[in-house]
Amino acid sequence: MGQALITDFYELAMAGIYLRRGMTGTATFSLYVRELPPNRGFVVAAGLEDCLDYLERFRFVPEDLAWLSAHGFTPDVVEAMAGIRFTGEVHAVPEGRIVLAGEPVLEVTAPLPEAQLVESFLLNRITVHTVLATKAARCRLAAGEIDLIDFSLRRTHGTDAGLAVARDSAIAGFSGTSNVEAARVLGLRAAGTMAHSFIQSFPSEADAFRAFVSGMPGPYTFLVDTYDTVTGVRVAAEVIHELGLEEGIAVRIDSGDLASLATAARDVLDGAGLPHVRIFVSGGLDEYGLEDLRKAGAPVDAAGVGTKVGVSADAPYLDTVYKLVQLGSEPIAKLSEGKESLPGPKQVWRREGAADLLARREEPGPSGAEPLLQAVLRDGRRTAPPTSIVAARARLAADLAWIPMEARRIRQPHAPAALVSDELQALGRRTVASARARANGDSR
Amino acid sequence: MGQALITDFYELAMAGIYLRRGMTGTATFSLYVRELPPNRGFVVAAGLEDCLDYLERFRFVPEDLAWLSAHGFTPDVVEAMAGIRFTGEVHAVPEGRIVLAGEPVLEVTAPLPEAQLVESFLLNRITVHTVLATKAARCRLAAGEIDLIDFSLRRTHGTDAGLAVARDSAIAGFSGTSNVEAARVLGLRAAGTMAHSFIQSFPSEADAFRAFVSGMPGPYTFLVDTYDTVTGVRVAAEVIHELGLEEGIAVRIDSGDLASLATAARDVLDGAGLPHVRIFVSGGLDEYGLEDLRKAGAPVDAAGVGTKVGVSADAPYLDTVYKLVQLGSEPIAKLSEGKESLPGPKQVWRREGAADLLARREEPGPSGAEPLLQAVLRDGRRTAPPTSIVAARARLAADLAWIPMEARRIRQPHAPAALVSDELQALGRRTVASARARANGDSR
Numbered sequence: 001m002g003q004a005l006i007t008d009f010y011e012l013a014m015a016g017i018y019l020r021r022g023m024t025g026t027a028t029f030s031l032y033v034r035e036l037p038p039n040r041g042f043v044v045a046a047g048l049e050d051c052l053d054y055l056e057r058f059r060f061v062p063e064d065l066a067w068l069s070a071h072g073f074t075p076d077v078v079e080a081m082a083g084i085r086f087t088g089e090v091h092a093v094p095e096g097r098i099v100l101a102g103e104p105v106l107e108v109t110a111p112l113p114e115a116q117l118v119e120s121f122l123l124n125r126i127t128v129h130t131v132l133a134t135k136a137a138r139c140r141l142a143a144g145e146i147d148l149i150d151f152s153l154r155r156t157h158g159t160d161a162g163l164a165v166a167r168d169s170a171i172a173g174f175s176g177t178s179n180v181e182a183a184r185v186l187g188l189r190a191a192g193t194m195a196h197s198f199i200q201s202f203p204s205e206a207d208a209f210r211a212f213v214s215g216m217p218g219p220y221t222f223l224v225d226t227y228d229t230v231t232g233v234r235v236a237a238e239v240i241h242e243l244g245l246e247e248g249i250a251v252r253i254d255s256g257d258l259a260s261l262a263t264a265a266r267d268v269l270d271g272a273g274l275p276h277v278r279i280f281v282s283g284g285l286d287e288y289g290l291e292d293l294r295k296a297g298a299p300v301d302a303a304g305v306g307t308k309v310g311v312s313a314d315a316p317y318l319d320t321v322y323k324l325v326q327l328g329s330e331p332i333a334k335l336s337e338g339k340e341s342l343p344g345p346k347q348v349w350r351r352e353g354a355a356d357l358l359a360r361r362e363e364p365g366p367s368g369a370e371p372l373l374q375a376v377l378r379d380g381r382r383t384a385p386p387t388s389i390v391a392a393r394a395r396l397a398a399d400l401a402w403i404p405m406e407a408r409r410i411r412q413p414h415a416p417a418a419l420v421s422d423e424l425q426a427l428g429r430r431t432v433a434s435a436r437a438r439a440n441g442d443s444r
Numbered sequence: 445m446g447q448a449l450i451t452d453f454y455e456l457a458m459a460g461i462y463l464r465r466g467m468t469g470t471a472t473f474s475l476y477v478r479e480l481p482p483n484r485g486f487v488v489a490a491g492l493e494d495c496l497d498y499l500e501r502f503r504f505v506p507e508d509l510a511w512l513s514a515h516g517f518t519p520d521v522v523e524a525m526a527g528i529r530f531t532g533e534v535h536a537v538p539e540g541r542i543v544l545a546g547e548p549v550l551e552v553t554a555p556l557p558e559a560q561l562v563e564s565f566l567l568n569r570i571t572v573h574t575v576l577a578t579k580a581a582r583c584r585l586a587a588g589e590i591d592l593i594d595f596s597l598r599r600t601h602g603t604d605a606g607l608a609v610a611r612d613s614a615i616a617g618f619s620g621t622s623n624v625e626a627a628r629v630l631g632l633r634a635a636g637t638m639a640h641s642f643i644q645s646f647p648s649e650a651d652a653f654r655a656f657v658s659g660m661p662g663p664y665t666f667l668v669d670t671y672d673t674v675t676g677v678r679v680a681a682e683v684i685h686e687l688g689l690e691e692g693i694a695v696r697i698d699s700g701d702l703a704s705l706a707t708a709a710r711d712v713l714d715g716a717g718l719p720h721v722r723i724f725v726s727g728g729l730d731e732y733g734l735e736d737l738r739k740a741g742a743p744v745d746a747a748g749v750g751t752k753v754g755v756s757a758d759a760p761y762l763d764t765v766y767k768l769v770q771l772g773s774e775p776i777a778k779l780s781e782g783k784e785s786l787p788g789p790k791q792v793w794r795r796e797g798a799a800d801l802l803a804r805r806e807e808p809g810p811s812g813a814e815p816l817l818q819a820v821l822r823d824g825r826r827t828a829p830p831t832s833i834v835a836a837r838a839r840l841a842a843d844l845a846w847i848p849m850e851a852r853r854i855r856q857p858h859a860p861a862a863l864v865s866d867e868l869q870a871l872g873r874r875t876v877a878s879a880r881a882r883a884n885g886d887s888r
Binding site: 005006007008009010011012013014016017018020021023027029067071072073077112116119120121123124125127128131132151153154155156157158159160161162164178179180181183184190191192193194195196197198200201203204211212214215216217226227307308310311312313316317318320322323324327332334435436438 | 449450451452453454455456457458460461462464465467471473511515516521556560563564565567568569571572575576595597598599600601602603604605606608622623624625627628634635636637638639640641642644645647648655656658659660661670671751752754755756757760761762764767768771776778879880882
């Protein structure tokens with residue numbers, strides 16, 4: 001099954017017209033986040049590997065061509081579409097790096113029809129992964145030292161979104177996922193405990209805990225809030241002693257006031273001589289709840305975060321755009337009200353202790369600064385093997401050390417702005433002036 | 445590729461233990477929305493067909509079994525898993541019907557391991573589709589008589605979420621989608637206009653409009669806001685006259701103050717003798733923006749709705765749960781703080797002019813009332829062919845006529861509550877009392 005029809009209809013219509021008219025000159029499109037949501041001080045670039053997979057394989061399969069023929073595309077266009085592959089190049093920010101408003105996450109340079117056809121898919125994948133990686137990174141920042149596990153599968157927007165959350169939260173530093181398929185495909189640790197229905201399926205909590213231990217290898221996390229939480233912790237403590245369990249044991253609290261119940265549970269466990277038994281919490285947590293737990297000094301060792309992270313509930317989308325910035329040798333800018341854009345291919349230069357500099361791609365960078373965008377695809381082929389989750393996680397950790405403290409804040413973060421180089425500003429002014437002249441020309 | 449590992453790890457762990465211990469008695473789980481989000485007066489049941497497809501095909505394929513063997517599942521359990529199919533029954537509310545908090549969308553009755561294994565997938569599919577169908581239905585209510593088109597693909601949480609939005613918005617009464625793959629797979633109308641980059645790729649707006657007409661069959665929608673919107677409308681009017689275009693012509697405004705620009709565009713078009721040319725708007729619209737446009741009396745004929753609808757931005761998840769309500773002949777209720785549940789299989793009775801009645805499944809319904817839940821799967825097989833989008837749309841239209849006006853409100857809606865039958869209330873009291881007794885037993 002091809003992926004070329006996973007696109008908006010207008011991409012096909014426009015590409016068809018370009019093909020018919022021989023408008024196959026080189027175009028550059030820039031994909032970036034126009035403005036950050038109010039509660040984001042940064043975003044974490046992610047989704048690039050999906051995009052590169054897609055571009056390397058891009059083609060219309062026979063069923064796609066049949067659909068086009070049946071929907072108004074003329075035989076010459078359909079024939080041209082049949083031969084299309086993605087032959088262009090991509091410059092992109094590697095996964096895991098922090099990006100700011102206006103900084104390109106990815107730039108496509110390719111014959112105009114190819115560059116146009118891939119817009120919808122690239123926007124979709126960069127947006128969802130960047131949304132999710134950013135949300136997970138904020139959870140990781142908020143949670144301090146505790147372990148975080150992705151529990152979101154049941155409420156993500158579909159099962160491929162579930163896979164995306166597992167990957168993006170791993171980039172953010174989560175230590176496992178409940179999503180088994182994701183763990184298998186991505187080589188992550190599958191983690192999980194037991195459900196309330198499991199406890200209810202046995203005559204008593206103690207019986208349920210015993211059954212779990214006899215049926216599965218550890219580590220064991222006993223769910224203690226099915227009936228009464230503190231009682232549940234006592235029952236768990238008894239079973240832990242009875243069975244002589246030592247390593248990797250935890251109790252899980254999934255309802256009520258997590259901070260005070262965690263404190264009560266800690267007291268019971270310590271009182272029972274079980275200081276090594278960990279406390280795992282879950283239930284409606286995201287970075288705000290995690291920060292509250294940390295600030296309350298709740299004795300929590302690990303948390304499962306699900307729904308609100310899996311849909312990035314407080315910022316479920318980003319204002320991503322894919323803008324034409326150059327056509328042949330001509331830089332392009334958009335004038336639409338409130339949606340103005342800077343022309344030309346770009347580079348972002350990052351330096352310790354300094355604001356990012358958004359510049360023309362061809363300008364030299366400031367001394368000591370590092371370029372964020374790299375050539376990741378040339379002549380339609382990756383320039384290097386796919387990035388690993390581990391590498392992306394290391395990049396994020398390094399960039400989190402770079403970004404100012406106020407951008408890392410969980411509540412009311414302040415997003416830094418990239419500076420714009422003099423050359424790029426000048427190019428912007430020239431391009432806007434000539435675009436306005438063209439617009440005025442139209443009105444004659 | 446199997447789907448059985450698209451699940452949370454604990455489902456596998458619990459099912460494995462049930463299988464080992466021969467705990468294969470019949471269980472009933474009830475899937476419902478615990479509480480509606482504050483800005484929802486109702487939700488639209490959707491996602492059932494995905495669930496039934498999944499249940500009919502449920503099995504562990506050899507790679508799944510290999511993964512289980514490698515992750516702590518004993519050979520007896522792996523062998524038992526190999527033989528598992530979904531052999532149970534499902535009662536469910538047909539797609540498109542309105543449901544309220546606490547009303548089961550779906551109930552699974554099956555041997556305990558089977559019923560447990562399918563939890564994560566069923567929750568995922570019902571949640572995402574119900575979230576999206578509800579958001580789209582609110583847009584349809586808000587928009588009055590104008591056409592709505594799904595433009596969300598580029599910002600949905602993945603491409604299967606894009607497919608879900610296309611389907612769910614069609615159930616809600618949208619008239620097309622920009623998502624070509626969705627249109628193909630679901631038999632919907634693929635719709636689209638042109639991008640700003642298309643306009644920018646020609647020497648002038650007029651040239652771009654002419655090129656579009658010469659390259660594609662109609663209907664034509666000219667994007668007029670690339671440079672200056674009112675000027676763009678004038679250019680479009682000239683081209684429409686020049687080419688003698690008559691049927692299905694529109695101009696599209698994608699930025700700025702849509703209401704005032706639509707009024708200005710209408711004036712230009714009417715002044716140019718083009719009262720039949722329609723006005724299409726887009727850009728950040730959802731039910732709130734659509735209601736504002738309608739209340740402002742903006743002369744809008746159609747709208748493309750994207751991002752905010754595609755992620756249901758103001759309510760991106762629902763508080764869906766999958767609760768064990770009966771085990772063998774024993775009704776089950778959960779006591780966890782703030783998460784109490786009603787026991788036993790249920791039915792919802794709906795009657796014109798009356799509140800819904802949530803009752804035990806076996807109780808007779810009130811006279812003149814219609815049962816919402818139907819047996820849709822028996823012995824693991826559908827009882828009827830898949831529901832069509834057209835049928836689901838008709839059900840939603842009928843239920844929208846049933847639901848009180850205050851639930852249909854876009855802002856500050858008031859969600860009706862289902863009444864609970866005397867029998868169900870009594871069963872709830874008895875079940876909670878015996879569960880508490882069991883919990884106290886544990887604490888001794």
